Amino acid sequence: MDRTTIDLWVGIFVALGVAALLGLAMKVGNLTTSNIGETYMVEAAFENIGGLKPRAPVKSAGVVVGRVEGIRFDTVTYEAIVSLNVDKSYQFPADTFANIYTAGLLGEQYIGLEAGGDEEVLKNGDKIAHTQDAVVLEKMISQFLYNKASEPAPATAVPAESTKTEDDALTENPLDDLVN
């Protein structure tokens, strides 16, 4: 088969394309940092996962140790079951805490693992018993308002024409304090 300059140029062209794809994979994408090491899967049940999504990072002490593999809803316990893929080189005690945290003010949510003190380590298919739900802003605000309302209201905050009796104060709407 005789060689021509066209073959040479096409060879260079294809080599450039492969190099660009490799560059995208290694330098731009996360192919080198994800799914290279062996992983084991553990599950954790949460009453509320907030905005957690599949492929969210699993961190311990701020270091990424794994990824969220999948999220499903358990119809028996009415909880969210989150399966986590953790790198085999990181072993955690069996009584490890799994919390859902938020990165930054508006950032994505991730799972933080806090190691316990157990001698046994988590194995593939184990379930994390101690979990803490995501912080839901609405819940926090309503709790804050409820606490505020149950405090004895300052005298100046009660308007003079109020027709409420002392008993009403216990059952009044927590929002009243804000409105007045």
Place this chain on the structure above:
Amino acid sequence: MIRSKILIRLVRSLSKLGSDFIDKVWRLGAGARLFGLMLISSGESFRRFRLVVREVYFTGVMSLVIISVSAFFVGMVLALQGYNTLQKYGSSEAIGVLVALALVRELGPVVTALLFAGRAGTAITAEIGLMKATEQLAAMEMMAVSPISRVIAPRFWAGVIALPILAALFSMIGILGGYLVAVPLIGVDSGAFWSQMQANVDWQFDIVNGVIKSIVFGVACTIIALFEGYDAPPTAEGVSRATTRTVVTSSLVVLALDFVLTSFMIV
């Protein structure tokens, strides 16, 4: 008298609209038939791969310059514009993510396909249209050589091979252009630029999906260019019109396909 003239004009324009529409449907069917015929008779382009390599040279290698230069400028503009907005929110380090995601997901495949339609698609249409006008295709048929397997199929496979390679190059060169503006020119931290990019660009969901897009665009752009050339009236005017139609149709089809593909890919 005037009334009947208006009526005649109305009827004429309506029938023109109808015949235009039927013509479009006819061309769609003829294009699909050419695509099917070409797929069936593309065995020869793989047995004699030299034919495809020659066309890869004309469609791919010859487009390298325009693709690299435009990618470089697109990346630089993305970095400039992105920095301008991101620094208002105090997150100018995210500029690497912005440039990389915009290029890998959208601009790489789409702009490459648009440039490809303008640079290589027109050349294909004009070449085949002229071959038809000078009766080279008819001469091939006289010699019992199928023009579809000898002329159409190698060009098709060359386009399908060349466009993903060009798109990958476009993304990579664009990211380098963005890096040049963001890091040495503006002064964003180099480590943050690359590490944020690596943390947020996914291999499968961003890069592989971009490659899939560019393969689909390669099929669409090349088959449109081939059909317009094959279907062109064998006159100078017909070939020139077919060339124009190649660019217009390819661009519209690429943009519409991009929306459809993106809606499939975003979960």
